[in-house]
Amino acid sequence: MKERDKLVEYFRDQMKKDPDMASAVAAIRTLLEFLKRDKGETILGLRESLTSATDCLTGVDSSVAVSSGGELFLRFISLTSLEHQDLSRCKKVMEERGELFLEKISMSRTKVAKLCHTFIKDGAKILTHSYSRVVLRVLEKAAAEKKRFSVYVTESQPDAAGQHMAEALRKLNVPVTVVLDAAVGYVLEKVDLVIVGAEGVVESGGIINKIGTYQMALCSKAHNKPFYVVAESFKFVRLYPLNQQDVPDKFKYKADTLKTAKNLSEEHPIIDYTPPSLITLLFTDLGVLTPSAVSDELIKLYL
Amino acid sequence: MADSGVIDGPGRKDEIERAKSEGKDLTKEEKQRLRKEKKQQKKIKEKKDDKASQENEKEKKPVTSAAPASQPPTQPTVQKAPSAVPATAPVSVPASEASVPADKPTKTKAELKAERRARQEAERASKQTKKGETGQQAATSKPKAPPSDLQPVVKRLPEHIQVDNPDVLKKLAKKLERQQTPEHYAAKKIPLRSDYGYKVSLFSHLHQYSRKAPLTQQLSIPSTVIHPAIVRLGLQYSHGIVAGSNARSVALLHAFKQVIRDYTTPQNEELSRDLVNKLKPYISFLNQCRPLSASMGNAIKYIKKEISNIPSNCKEDEAKNKLLNCIESYINEKIILAGVAIAKCAIEKQKISDGDVILVYGCSSLVNHILCKAFEKNRKFRVIVVDSRPRLEGKEALRRLVQKGISCTYVLISAVSYILPEVSKVFLGAHALLANGYVMSRVGTSQIALVAKAFNVPVLVCCETYKFCDRVQTDSFVSNELDDPDDLIVTRKGTTPLEGWENESSLGLLNLVYDVTPPDFVDLVITELGMIPCTSVPVVLRVKNVDQ
Numbered sequence: 001m002k003e004r005d006k007l008v009e010y011f012r013d014q015m016k017k018d019p020d021m022a023s024a025v026a027a028i029r030t031l032l033e034f035l036k037r038d039k040g041e042t043i044l045g046l047r048e049s050l051t052s053a054t055d056c057l058t059g060v061d062s063s064v065a066v067s068s069g070g071e072l073f074l075r076f077i078s079l080t081s082l083e084h085q086d087l088s089r090c091k092k093v094m095e096e097r098g099e100l101f102l103e104k105i106s107m108s109r110t111k112v113a114k115l116c117h118t119f120i121k122d123g124a125k126i127l128t129h130s131y132s133r134v135v136l137r138v139l140e141k142a143a144a145e146k147k148r149f150s151v152y153v154t155e156s157q158p159d160a161a162g163q164h165m166a167e168a169l170r171k172l173n174v175p176v177t178v179v180l181d182a183a184v185g186y187v188l189e190k191v192d193l194v195i196v197g198a199e200g201v202v203e204s205g206g207i208i209n210k211i212g213t214y215q216m217a218l219c220s221k222a223h224n225k226p227f228y229v230v231a232e233s234f235k236f237v238r239l240y241p242l243n244q245q246d247v248p249d250k251f252k253y254k255a256d257t258l259k260t261a262k263n264l265s266e267e268h269p270i271i272d273y274t275p276p277s278l279i280t281l282l283f284t285d286l287g288v289l290t291p292s293a294v295s296d297e298l299i300k301l302y303l
Numbered sequence: 304m305a306d307s308g309v310i311d312g313p314g315r316k317d318e319i320e321r322a323k324s325e326g327k328d329l330t331k332e333e334k335q336r337l338r339k340e341k342k343q344q345k346k347i348k349e350k351k352d353d354k355a356s357q358e359n360e361k362e363k364k365p366v367t368s369a370a371p372a373s374q375p376p377t378q379p380t381v382q383k384a385p386s387a388v389p390a391t392a393p394v395s396v397p398a399s400e401a402s403v404p405a406d407k408p409t410k411t412k413a414e415l416k417a418e419r420r421a422r423q424e425a426e427r428a429s430k431q432t433k434k435g436e437t438g439q440q441a442a443t444s445k446p447k448a449p450p451s452d453l454q455p456v457v458k459r460l461p462e463h464i465q466v467d468n469p470d471v472l473k474k475l476a477k478k479l480e481r482q483q484t485p486e487h488y489a490a491k492k493i494p495l496r497s498d499y500g501y502k503v504s505l506f507s508h509l510h511q512y513s514r515k516a517p518l519t520q521q522l523s524i525p526s527t528v529i530h531p532a533i534v535r536l537g538l539q540y541s542h543g544i545v546a547g548s549n550a551r552s553v554a555l556l557h558a559f560k561q562v563i564r565d566y567t568t569p570q571n572e573e574l575s576r577d578l579v580n581k582l583k584p585y586i587s588f589l590n591q592c593r594p595l596s597a598s599m600g601n602a603i604k605y606i607k608k609e610i611s612n613i614p615s616n617c618k619e620d621e622a623k624n625k626l627l628n629c630i631e632s633y634i635n636e637k638i639i640l641a642g643v644a645i646a647k648c649a650i651e652k653q654k655i656s657d658g659d660v661i662l663v664y665g666c667s668s669l670v671n672h673i674l675c676k677a678f679e680k681n682r683k684f685r686v687i688v689v690d691s692r693p694r695l696e697g698k699e700a701l702r703r704l705v706q707k708g709i710s711c712t713y714v715l716i717s718a719v720s721y722i723l724p725e726v727s728k729v730f731l732g733a734h735a736l737l738a739n740g741y742v743m744s745r746v747g748t749s750q751i752a753l754v755a756k757a758f759n760v761p762v763l764v765c766c767e768t769y770k771f772c773d774r775v776q777t778d779s780f781v782s783n784e785l786d787d788p789d790d791l792i793v794t795r796k797g798t799t800p801l802e803g804w805e806n807e808s809s810l811g812l813l814n815l816v817y818d819v820t821p822p823d824f825v826d827l828v829i830t831e832l833g834m835i836p837c838t839s840v841p842v843v844l845r846v847k848n849v850d851q
Contacts, residue, residue, distance in 0.1 A: 204827070204836050240652065240834045242728070242761035242826055248653075276836070277823075292838035299835075299842055 004056050007034060011057055020133060024069030024234055025105060027057050031073055032098045035091070043078075043090060050074050062255040064200030064208050064271070068237035069105075072301065076101045108232040108285035109134055113141040116195070116230055116283040124149040124192045127184070127220075130156035130210040131165040132197025134230045138283075143172050150175040152187050156210060158268065184216050188223045198231040200251075201284075203240045203298055205276035205291025207231070208247065211269060217278035226280040233286050236298050241273050466498065467507045479587055494521035496591045500788050503811040510594070511785040517541050518591050532561040533585045537592035546696075548734050548770065549638055549668050552598045555589070556630050559606060563626050567619070574622050575613045582607070594784050597735030597743070597772040605633060641767040641831040642669055646676040649829055654763065659684040660727045662755075664716075665745045666696040666703075667732020669765050674730070675707050685709070687726060691716040691747045693790040693814065716747050723758045731825075733766040738844060739775045740822035740837045742766075746815045749779075752824035761826045764837070768830050771844055779818040788812035 010033055014026040034053050040046045054070030077094040112134060120126065120142045126149055128135050142149065151169055155178055156162040162178055169176040179187050188194075194216060198207040207213070207229050220227045241247045250258060252269040261267050276291030283289075286297055465471040476495050499513035519538055522529070536558045539545040545554045559582070566581065568574045586603060589595065595603075609629045613622045649655060655677040661684055663670050674686060686709055690697025697713065704711050714722055729751065735743040742748070742764055755762050776782060791812050792801045804810050822837035832843060 203834060240827060242654070242763075243759075246653070292836060295836050295839040296842050299839070299846070 007053060007056060008060050011060060022065065022109075022133065022232070023061050023063055024065035024232075025102070027054070027061070027066045028069050028073045028098075028102060028105070028234075030057060031070060032095070032102060035077075035095060035098060038091075041087065043087070046091075046094075047074065047078065058250070059255055059259075062250060062253070062258065064237055064239075064251050065235050067251075068200055069234045071238070072234050072236070073098065073101060075301075105232060105234050105285075108234070109137050111285040112230050112232060112283050113137045115288055116228070117142040117145060117147075119193070119228065120147055120149055121192075122147050122149070125152070125190055126150070127152045127154075127187065127191040127194045127216070128165070129154050129162075129196045129213055129216055131161035131168075132230075134197045134232065135195055136165065136168055138195065138230055139169065139174060140172060143174055150177070152177050152179050152191060154179055154181050154184060154212060154216070156212060157181060158270075161210070181212050181215075184212075185219045188219050188225060191225060193226045193228060194220045195228045195230060198229050198235060199271060200237045200239070201229075201231050201235050201282065201294060202237060202273070203295055205279065205282070205294040206241070207274050207279065207282075208237075208239075208241075208251065208271050209274065211272045214244070214272040214274045214278075217274045221278050227278060228281050228283065229279055230283045233284050233297070233301070236294070236301060238298070244273055247271070247273050465508055466510055479584075494518060494591075496521075500805060501808075501811045502785070503813045505780060506783065506785055506813065506815075509783060509785050511788065512541070513789065514542060514787045515789075518588070528584055529588050530558075530562050530565065530585065532558045533588060537589050540589065540593040547666065547668055548596045548598045549767075551596060552602050552769075553634055553638060555599050556602060556606075556634055560627055560630050563623055563630075566623070573615055574617075574619060575611050575615065578610050579607055582610075597774070598770045601769050601772065602633065606630065637767060637769040641769070642672050644831040645669065645765055645767070645829050646673045648831075648834065649673050649763075649765070650677050650680055650682070652834065654728070654827075654829070655682050655684055657683040658727075660687065660725055661685070662687045662689060662719075662723070662726045662729045662751070662760075663700060664689045664697070664729075664731055664748055664751050665691070665694075666700040667765070669767070670730045670732045671700055671703050673765060674704060674709060678707055678709050685711065687712045687714065687722055689714055689716055689719055689722075689747075689751060693786075693793075694745075696745070716750065719751055720754050720758075723754055723760060726755070726758075726760050729755045729760055729762045731762065731764050733764050733770060734817060735774075736764075736766050736771045736828070736840050737776050737819070738771075738773050738841050739777070740840050741776060742820040742822070742825060742828075742837070743776070743817055744820065746779075746818045749818045749820040749824070752820045756824045762824060763827045763829060764825050765829045768832060768843060768847065771840060771847070773844065776819055777821075779815070783818075784816040786814040786816050788814050790814055 007030060011026055011030040014021070014029050015023065018026075031050060031053060035046070035050065038046060038049060040049055050070075051074065054067060054074070057070065058067050077097045079097075116138045120138075124147075126139075128151060130153075139149075139151065151174055153162045153165050153169070153176060166176045166178050196207075196209060196213055196216070198209050200208040202208060217227050239248070249264060252271055253261070253264065253267050254270060257267055258264075276294075279291050281288055281290060282294060284297075289297065472495075479495055496510075496512055496516075496518045498511050499516065500511060502509070502511050517538060518541065519534055522534070536545070536554055539554065540551065545551055562582070562585070563578070566578060568577060582603075586595070606626075606629075609626060613625065617625070650673075655661065655673075659682075661674065663674070663686060677684065686704055688697045688701045688704070688711055690701075690713065692715075701711055701713050712722070731742070731744060731748055731752070733742050733744045737743060742752075744764075752762050774782075788804075789812075791814055792799060792804070801812070804812055825837040828835050828837055828840070830843065835843065
């Protein structure tokens with residue numbers, strides 16, 4: 001149990017050190033540290049302990065990205081031929097691959113920003129939802145390219161994350177307006193395109209994101225405005241929800257709520273599922289994908 | 304008309320020899336002409352043998368002889384195929400007569416076309432007589448030009464779906480002839496099953512057979528060309544005793560196992576080549592009894608590949624054992640274990656949860672298996688079984704599910720929009736998954752998917768990967784199967800309204816078997832490789848090809 005607590009502490013430290021880092025990256029750093037400290041004797045035991053560590057971290061931060069990042073990390077390091085006789089050499093190989101993985105994903109946000117900023121034309125009006133660091137990076141890059149655009153951000157209750165986003169954008173000298181969540185339909189006729197981040201990208205090509213995204217996607221479909229999603233590739237997860245109800249409860253509610261609440265149906269979910277038919281394009285570090293190509297990429301990643 | 308060919312023959316030959324001697328290369332047309340000539344001369348020889356029966360046929364069919372001059376070369380061959388068979392059994396004569404009224408409606412269209420062509424040929428003939436060619440030759444090359452309007456766009460359709468093209472029928476008859484071994488007489492070849500009844504014009508390119516005229520009646524006894532297990536299988540297919548794509552594939556593979564067990568390599572022959580040649584007439588025979596499904600096609604491809612991969616130094620017993628094991632493992636892996644994996648995936652990933660109301664259509668062995676397994680794992684759900692005429696396969700599904708103890712409701716397909724608001728998920732089986740993501744399944748499936756989409760109910764298709772095929776199809780017309788139209792006739796309260804339907808010239812009965820569902824209506828496909836969206840079928844096909 002002490003190990004668990006150490007792990008959780010390390011994770012929280014990482015999150016505090018760099019608030020700009022995605023929670024999944026922090027989780028992967030933690031797992032790498034755990035791997036280095038692990039004193040297991042077998043590869044299978046190592047894998048099992050890593051899986052349980054991921055579960056433990058999901059208990060702290062119940063976002064989809066943490067679980068998907070953990071699973072992908074595990075797959076990446078164990079994808080090599082682990083046929084060395086010596087366990088320590090195997091572990092060394094795994095650690096090297098883990099560092100490599102970490103390096104790759106720290107570059108992913110820059111790659112996404114490079115791909116996406118060209119879709120923002122001069123004079124564009126953009127609508128976005130809640131606080132997403134990837135979207136922020138994209139808008140930073142676009143601003144650096146001397147493009148003039150203005151942004152509408154939804155307030156995104158219950159945590160008012162949209163205000164946070166608005167502040168960050170004001171620092172970049174981008175004209176920004178905060179709108180109510182209920183005003184999305186009202187403001188869409190003024191808007192040229194919609195860009196949102198994602199907490200998880202599912203097998204069907206749909207996304208899981210902060211509650212309110214599904215509404216925004218439906219309205220933009222009705223208004224024929226393009227709906228773009230920006231996400232790093234470690235957010236691809238092996239879920240296949242058919243509708244809102246099908247998303248597992250462990251992702252829908254915050255970790256603390258899951259532990260303390262008596263009746264989950266009285267709680268408010270913090271995420272929702274947007275089906276692929278409403279998404280125009282996904283920008284990932286693997287390239288610009290249509291929703292049906294996501295399954296292709298997932299097959300390559302996981303099989 | 305046919306005799307004129309003999310007279311003109313030597314004249315044309317001289318011209319060609321002149322052209323050769325002059326050092327000119329034979330043009331494409333002249334080469335075609337040469338080929339046609341050789342064929343005609345062969346036909347004339349054979350005609351002289353059957354002349355007596357031919358004259359009888361010609362008297363019976365004054366209509367067809369009225370068709371203009373452009374059709375004579377094709378006419379005698381269409382008559383020849385059924386005329387060769389009467390030597391073996393009298394049953395085929397009424398069958399061939401039955402095919403005449405079928406030809407009638409298509410001939411009227413073709414007659415107009417032929418008249419136009421005749422005019423064109425006359426003009427060409429006058430031009431060509433200047434060059435020294437006769438109109439007759441132009442006429443023989445003409446029937447190749449499209450009777451089917453699709454020809455300029457599509458290069459070559461497979462033979463079995465061009466029933467209204469007499470050339471293709473001729474080719475098919477020849478192919479069946481050639482599949483006999485040389486020492487057998489013509490009497491022992493595989494007979495060509497003839498179509499029955501009036502075909503609706505949109506589907507006239509497909510075969511429509513009657514269950515009352517099974518192919519086996521035209522086989523001589525003993526039939527040494529076709530193995531008895533295959534004859535039995537063919538009968539089971541054509542009478543619908545073995546139905547459903549998994550059942551048909553498994554039955555086919557078991558029959559092939561029997562064939563391989565009874566097989567002995569003849570002298571101076573290699574097992575890997577001879578066995579494949581032995582299987583070809585069996586496959587043609589089964590295709591005539593009931594058109595092969597995509598899953599059967601894939602299974603046959605696999606077997607042929609395994610047979611041809613047998614090294615030549617392998618002893619016969621070893622080789623046979625190896626093949627039997629291959630077939631056994633194919634059935635086990637691709638069908639049985641795949642079904643288990645799919646059920647596991649569906650249940651573990653919470654696709655069947657407590658309180659679900661699941662709609663199923665017809666009788667899919669895989670869907671029934673999944674539901675039974677889910678019930679064993681104590682999931683609380685109820686099932687709505689949708690059924691349709693004339694097959695009423697839903698009754699079988701209902702029986703199996705109720706036996707397990709699952710609570711079921713039974714409706715006909717006309718009530719599906721009434722019942723759909725209650726439904727939480729739709730589970731469909733598939734006959735084949737096409738390369739562009741379309742799902743080919745029992746007729747009525749696309750209707751259910753459409754209505755489910757309109758009600759926002761998720762549609763799940765369950766399909767093993769051995770049913771994935773490389774074909775691309777966007778509609779249900781191009782390639783389908785027509786069942787016996789007499790199945791649609793029903794007797795209620797002592798009256799049979801459709802009783803004399805063959806006598807009504809403007810009435811056609813259409814009994815379609817399959818239809819095609821676009822991928823936008825399907826939310827999820829569950830295969831043994833996992834859950835994939837419908838648009839990812841080509842990815843799976845690509846991965847499979849890489850594996851092989």
